[in-house]
Amino acid sequence: MILLALLVLLQTAPTPPGEDPVAPYAMSDANVGGGPFKGVAMLEAFHGVAGIDRIVDDLVKTSQADPRIGDIFKGQDMVRLRRTLKEQFCVLLNGGCSYTGRDMATAHKDLGIQAKDMNALVENLQGAMRHEGVTFPAQNAFLAKLAVMKSNVVTH
């Protein structure tokens, strides 16, 4: 009975086109690792879902080309990363999305991420938000949501 419930919970969603299959896991918005902002002010500051998409594309592109952290992304499913990152940012910014990715600890397990890597990613994200024209106070407010996740991301 418990096994059956677990099986239902660990539904294997069909692998989206262009992505590699991942081990089954329980899908939940709670996996984003933080509660969303209230209201629409933050979503507007990020220029809506379209702005979030541009920021994530910029962030991923810059980080892949970044000599400090580019190697971490080699051999990773970048199509999936881009999609789940957009979902995560959208959920946190209260943009009306669902998060289908794994929780932060599982997603970053065995990547060997060090403090310097996380700071480099933060800098790239700051650059992407700046390119999008997100105001600095809104950038910081969003970083506050990510800052609490550090212990699940930086494992080395």
Next chain:
Amino acid sequence: MVSKRCQMIRIPLSTVAGCIAKVAVATAVMTTTPAAAREGRAGGKLMLTNGVTTIEGSSGGGISTWALIAGNETVDGIGGSAHVSVILLPDYRWESHGAAIGVHDRLELSYARQNLDTRDVGATLGIGRGYTLNQDVFGAKLRVAGDAVYGSPYLPQIAIGMQYKRSSDPQIVAAVGGRHTSGTDLYVAATKLLLRQSILLGTTIRYTKANQNGLLGFGGDRGANRRVQIESTLGYQISRQLVVGGEYRSKPDNLGFATENDWKTVYAAYAISKNLTATAALVDLGSIATAERQRGGFLSLQTAF
């Protein structure tokens, strides 16, 4: 937390001390094992999160010491910094220079040399026009908990530290009524950047008997013992590179010959690059060795790697 961990590793909770010892061992194992696999790397701190070197050589906000550790290193590396600062006052020129090492964003070892040019006050006090008071400050600071940027917004970075100060002018210290030419300040500091609000908050509790930072010795006719003093800072992060704010630092008042006042500043710290930070401040250092209303400008350059 402790009892939970003890249950987790199935240790009978016979004594609290035994449990704490076992948790300490477990923690040591947990922290040393991944460290062995860790790659040592230089640099990596976010801009401005190494602070601005104080005139006492420790990492902080110019005049008050913060819980931040000097250098650009993260927990995986060793970094360092060097600074030159000058405070231009109506009757004095107060200069400080020095260097610091940051080890794994955990331990800070610092040295600063302070020179106070007394200019005309030197003549008034009978020590000679332009007589310069000097002292050396050796500091050590240990981050004991928290992170100034990451983690819970309710847990600041907390550090404990000490500063051993030694005046180079024993005769003058004695002449003004200072009891000792050297002394040690002890402090605990808490610092947090509240990202949600872009506000930087910090406070330091210092246990000291230093007169004018130690340049006029330690303890005096009006007070021989260390007393608790408070340093506070409130800042606002305008951009990745710019923080503006104010600081307040309470001071002992141990010498009968001259009143010593609390210090106040309004500052702007600008990261020109990851390796260079410039700070400018308006300071009010109150009365210094009979010269009243010492209000002026503070300028500092700090390089860090």
